[in-house]
Amino acid sequence: MTEKQLLSGNEAIARGAYEAGVAVGVGYxxxxxxxxxxxxxxxEDVTTEWSVNEKVALEVGIGSALAGKRTIITMKxxxxxxxxxxxxxxxxxxANAGMVIVVADDPDLHSSQNEQDTRHYARAAKxxxxxxxxxxxxxxxxxxxxxxxxxxxxxxxxRSVTRISHSKTITTLAKKLNFEHDKGFEKENIRKxxxxxxxxxxxxxxxxxxxxxxxxxxxxxxxxxIEKGNGKTAIISAGLCYNYVKEVFPDADIFKIGMVFPLxxxxxxxxxxxxxxxxxxxxxxxxxxxFLKANGVTNLIGKDxxxxxxxxxxxxxxxxxxxxxxSAGLSVDVEAFSRxxxxxxxxxxxxxxxxxxxxxxxxSGDIGCYTLGALPPYSAMHxxxxxxxxxxxxxxxAIGQGKDFKNDxxxxxxxxxxxxxxxxxxxxxAYNKRNGLVIVLDNSTTAMTGMQPNPFNGSxxxxxxxxxxxxxxxxxxxxxxxxxxxxxxxxxxxDIETAVTELLATKKLSLMIVEGPCLIxxxxxxxx
Amino acid sequence: MSKxxxxxxxxxxxxxxMTASDLLAKAAMFDGHDVKKSEIHGMxxxxxxxxxHVRYGEKVFSPTIKKGExxxxxxxxxxxxxxxxxYANKDTKLILSNAYIKPDTVKEYPxxxxxxxxxxxxxxxxxxxxxxxxxxxxxxxxxxxxxxxxSANLDISIESWEKAMEQSVPKGTLELNLKAFKLGRExx
Numbered sequence: 001m002t003e004k005q006l007l008s009g010n011e012a013i014a015r016g017a018y019e020a021g022v023a024v025g026v027g028y029x030x031x032x033x034x035x036x037x038x039x040x041x042x043x044e045d046v047t048t049e050w051s052v053n054e055k056v057a058l059e060v061g062i063g064s065a066l067a068g069k070r071t072i073i074t075m076k077x078x079x080x081x082x083x084x085x086x087x088x089x090x091x092x093x094x095a096n097a098g099m100v101i102v103v104a105d106d107p108d109l110h111s112s113q114n115e116q117d118t119r120h121y122a123r124a125a126k127x128x129x130x131x132x133x134x135x136x137x138x139x140x141x142x143x144x145x146x147x148x149x150x151x152x153x154x155x156x157x158x159r160s161v162t163r164i165s166h167s168k169t170i171t172t173l174a175k176k177l178n179f180e181h182d183k184g185f186e187k188e189n190i191r192k193x194x195x196x197x198x199x200x201x202x203x204x205x206x207x208x209x210x211x212x213x214x215x216x217x218x219x220x221x222x223x224x225x226i227e228k229g230n231g232k233t234a235i236i237s238a239g240l241c242y243n244y245v246k247e248v249f250p251d252a253d254i255f256k257i258g259m260v261f262p263l264x265x266x267x268x269x270x271x272x273x274x275x276x277x278x279x280x281x282x283x284x285x286x287x288x289x290x291f292l293k294a295n296g297v298t299n300l301i302g303k304d305x306x307x308x309x310x311x312x313x314x315x316x317x318x319x320x321x322x323x324x325x326x327s328a329g330l331s332v333d334v335e336a337f338s339r340x341x342x343x344x345x346x347x348x349x350x351x352x353x354x355x356x357x358x359x360x361x362x363x364s365g366d367i368g369c370y371t372l373g374a375l376p377p378y379s380a381m382h383x384x385x386x387x388x389x390x391x392x393x394x395x396x397x398a399i400g401q402g403k404d405f406k407n408d409x410x411x412x413x414x415x416x417x418x419x420x421x422x423x424x425x426x427x428x429x430a431y432n433k434r435n436g437l438v439i440v441l442d443n444s445t446t447a448m449t450g451m452q453p454n455p456f457n458g459s460x461x462x463x464x465x466x467x468x469x470x471x472x473x474x475x476x477x478x479x480x481x482x483x484x485x486x487x488x489x490x491x492x493x494x495d496i497e498t499a500v501t502e503l504l505a506t507k508k509l510s511l512m513i514v515e516g517p518c519l520i521x522x523x524x525x526x527x528x
Numbered sequence: 529m530s531k532x533x534x535x536x537x538x539x540x541x542x543x544x545x546m547t548a549s550d551l552l553a554k555a556a557m558f559d560g561h562d563v564k565k566s567e568i569h570g571m572x573x574x575x576x577x578x579x580x581h582v583r584y585g586e587k588v589f590s591p592t593i594k595k596g597e598x599x600x601x602x603x604x605x606x607x608x609x610x611x612x613x614x615y616a617n618k619d620t621k622l623i624l625s626n627a628y629i630k631p632d633t634v635k636e637y638p639x640x641x642x643x644x645x646x647x648x649x650x651x652x653x654x655x656x657x658x659x660x661x662x663x664x665x666x667x668x669x670x671x672x673x674x675x676x677x678x679s680a681n682l683d684i685s686i687e688s689w690e691k692a693m694e695q696s697v698p699k700g701t702l703e704l705n706l707k708a709f710k711l712g713r714e715x716x
Contacts, residue, residue: 332613345575
């Protein structure tokens with residue numbers, strides 16, 4: 001079978017997982033990684049879930065891989081921060097069956113709150129990482145990742161970026177591998193699985209030895225390869241940037257890195273010895289460059305001419321290396337006004353922001369569509385850090401006011417984010433006897449990433465009916481009584497305003513739910 | 529290296545740019561070309577600026593077009609054309625649907641933009657959406673007519689376009705789409 005399809009990087013990763021006999025897919029939605037699991041779940045004989053958050057997803061993945069099932073765990077770059085705790089220790093425990101952590105970075109912050117480079121996590125946690133350059137490679141690298149993970153008994157990263165995940169390239173499909181791992185969970189092996197200091201201390205040596213073996217292997221694996229050109233220009237690149245380099249320097253000698261951690265240091269050093277100067281082309285951090293410099297390579301040119309910020313493009317690389325300026329194309333004397341992202345026309349939750357603005361309150365916000373409440377015409381959000389931060393940050397702001405506490409701070413969070421990590425903050429507020437009003441804008445879905453279900457809307461990733469968390473009972477359980485709990489509909493302006501006023505007046509920790517299903521979600525649901 | 533064909537398609541979220549560029553990319557693939565298509569989605573359904581790069585030829589590396597090197601700029605909205613002009617040169621063929629979408633944050637839509645744009649391009653096709661919709665007898669296949677205009681400027685076979693349409697358009701709309709496509713070809 002040599003069927004060719006035009007697949008996005010995300011579709012190709014899902015297909016690759018299916019072909020590699022991956023049996024378990026877990027993750028948390030986050031642009032640009034979301035579609036991987038949405039597609040993977042449609043294949044037969046796979047077990048999938050949207051976990052409550054990335055930490056939970058990784059922990060489920062640790063278990064299923066140790067139990068002998070090839071597993072992919074998907075998330076975006078900032079999601080990996082949430083999962084960092086299990087990540088570092090899973091490196092010590094190892095994988096058993098293939099355990100592939102797929103992380104999608106977002107250079108240029110198309111849909112993210114920062115521009116961090118996940119390759120640093122590979123180094124920090126001592127976990128190998130491979131990085132494809134197109135959809136065909138993305139598909140094949142899942143199988144390679146599974147094999148490396150099993151061969152070296154380690155979790156492994158498959159790194160994507162927005163322009164790999166969301167670009168479509170031609171991909172040749174293959175048959176599904178009938179994969180059965182020969183080993184399940186070895187429950188007696190507590191020296192490998194129970195990371196108390198005495199056992200973990202010994203495992204650290206295993207990790208260091210494994211890293212050494214991986215680096216040696218990195219010098220031999222064929223995804224780290226040299227493409228000979230005419231010898232006039234020498235460039236080291238990896239992933240997406242390799243395409244840009246090939247585009248503008250088709251005749252260059254190129255060292256294409258497929259395994260970005262551990263790097264094939266010996267092979268790279270030898271490559272560099274053959275030239276007066278070697279260019280390193282990598283988006284975001286000088287990861288490859290710094291590794292080589294630390295290993296004594298001195299003839300490199302990288303971030304001294306290329307930016308650390310934003311996405312690269314063929315012309316950006318060409319201009320930097322040749323010292324020229326590509327013609328900027330046409331221009332006319334007309335201002336192209338911007339189209340800032342806005343809440344959808346008719347979004348039921350716009351009203352709450354209008355009210356909060358009018359009341360002059362300080363709003364601690366969170367991650368989701370409603371972060372747009374910070375911008376005009378709503379202008380009703382004053383801080384937003386990360387998933388779940390709205391509630392604790394509001395607590396801190398209140399503490400900071402000290403005895404001048406004005407009772408004018410509210411947290412605003414969506415249902416999906418509240419389930420992800422908002423509840424923890426609410427429990428913290430209750431436990432520490434803090435005051436403040438928490439407003440959950442419940443639109444019945446995780447809308448920003450494209451309508452994924454969550455623990456507050458009663459369905460799983462496959463659309464199966466499941467438990468719906470009960471806000472009221474949750475409030476009761478942590479000591480928020482009936483007087484401090486309110487549920488209102490998003491369409492009744494006066495009810496919202498009254499509830500905010502009254503709950504703030506109690507000067508006690510309060511939970512207010514504003515119900516209004518997402519319009520796009522309603523339309524989609526209606527079609528089914 | 530043989531010539532790669534570069535097509536930039538732009539518009540506003542909700543105008544169907546992604547779907548239309550998918551169709552083009554498939555047609556090019558069915559014609560035996562290597563193809564890459566690049567776009568950014570995530571916030572596009574919220575009325576933002578939308579773009580899609582499609583490149584095809586014998587072997588395509590970069591998924592994005594270099595500035596100034598688009599062979600065709602297809603635009604579903606007037607000001608979006610202005611936004612992406614840096615990817616065009618005077619020989620780029622402009623295919624423009626004369627539509628104006630003004631966000632609430634903007635007071636006045638700039639005037640005489642189409643006339644200004646036309647002067648920049650040696651070849652431009654400006655289609656009146658109202659007129660095209662009337663001829664098509666539907667509001668839903670305007671993009672197919674734009675693709676028809678595009679197809680007359682490309683070397684992709686009709687069979688490949690038709691195969692792409694068979695696979696891509698909603699059930700029961702194939703005839704309508706084929707007709708709209710033909711209309712576009714006749715306008716060239």
